[in-house]
Amino acid sequence: MHRMKTTRAQTLNITCFCLLTALVCNVNSVHAQDILLEIEVEPNLRTLRLDGKMQDISLVAQSTRQDLAFKWTLQGPGNLLGDDESPGIFYLPPKTLDAGMPSQASVVLNVHDDRGSQASKKIIFQLLNAPEPLSPSEAEEPPPTPDRLSPSHSTPLVFHISCRYHPSHEKTFRPINEGSVLHSGDHYRIVFTPQQDAYVYIYQIDDSGLVFQLFPMDRFRGRPVNNFNPVQAGRDYYAPGKEMSFVLDELTGTERIYFLASRKQNRFLEERYEQLQKEPPSQQEALFHELLRQVMDQHGIEYTKPHDFDAIQDSLESLCQGCVYTLSFEHR
Template sequence: MNYFITIMIGILLCGGGMLEASVADKMPQPTPQAAQPDAAPLLVNLSYVYRANGQGEFLPIKEGSVLHSGDHYKLILTASEECHIYIFQVDSANKIFQLFPMGSFGGVTLNNFNPVKQGETVYIPAESKSFELDAQTGAEKIYFLASRARNEELETAYQQLAEKQERNSLQEQLAAIDQLLKYAEALQQSAETAERPESVTWEENGQQFSAFLQRLENVRDGVSYVLTFEHR
């Protein structure tokens, strides 16, 4: 995968706006945290769902699923113990943005912060809102990372990126994004999904919806799970 992007990073939030930015300085090279082989795995239940053009029922997004511009989508998760969750999305133009944690987006207050509480159901971006796919088509990846402890190195790397987005140094921005994505790739190990008979229900725009959750197996500290779908 080519880890270089243009100066824009963005995503449409239903009822919200576009996030745009440029970055100046090169971020420090993160050092991937080693997973703890003797620690019990984290039990995380996760669902990626979408509605075609924002209409009808929510359907599951699976590896290799095909979505289209204008489709609405959201993430739903629960954890068996308190933990820190980090979720990034990368589109075909290698634009990267953070889905979680996220305080607000497009003028909408979300208050999606770490740590995620034990047994709490987290809706991303919110129970009553969804993201909307923009016009940038091609393969998209969602990186999901979980750890018991706060990952300050990853937070710092992304924060430095966000704070320097008001400047216009394309060359250094490319290097910064490259490092952040390689960091996520370096953490990727063998987290896998298994179907669970558990479901969640929520309401959006006056309609009630439900979705089945998947359990992420072998989720150890610092291990990531990557979902790829096709955006047409």
């Protein structure tokens, strides 16, 4: 077999050429790499109702690339809070839309690397003014009787709801069912997703008869949670908060959770609850049950006992307006 002879210098030249070729190919490969870009939005909303209580919207860039430069811009009403050249920013919606203002706001993220590759992503928010408050005459109008309920108001509400807990020495949440046994120090929370816009009220009574409101709630242990009514269809709500839990104290006995929902704000319930909080703990439970009786009477529902929802971790698919649903568990 014929063998071609090469000198050491030729071998060195060939090796250098191959290394240079590989380096050029690698640079071209990196240069041609696409930038995969997403934006995580929290809370994950696209339609914002401007009721003066809207919290800041967090937007965070998500990419597998670590060598990117960022630039956030806003097109439309509102403001951006934070460093507009960082991976994350906050969008603060306007409190209201004045005449002539656009009803849409776009937060745009542009990124690039030092090799000239670019990418952009846009999040569009639809802005809606909150409904006008009721006039005094409308506010004082008595609640509708069953005969006066419109078809839309008589349609059952649907909620996906989960009541879960974890022992103090664990981190995995378990479902709470009717009659479940929990212990002092256990953590628990309620998560629900309405399928229609609604007003939600959640209360808890401990074994001493003390009444607590779990939803709505603006602050928990000094931290803002911004759980306000009305709740919006398709959005997940956490009581007390997404990364928070209620904790059972040392007072043992039966704990009862009450869940109510309505398509309209129940000012009667809200005002009476505020008054109830001023009463001695020994009287609160009896007054609360009388309040529930009055709420159900407003909707023509006979008060016998609150409706139980044994499978609260699944869903309430025929939640009647003004009905009261309860879950009881033992605290030991």
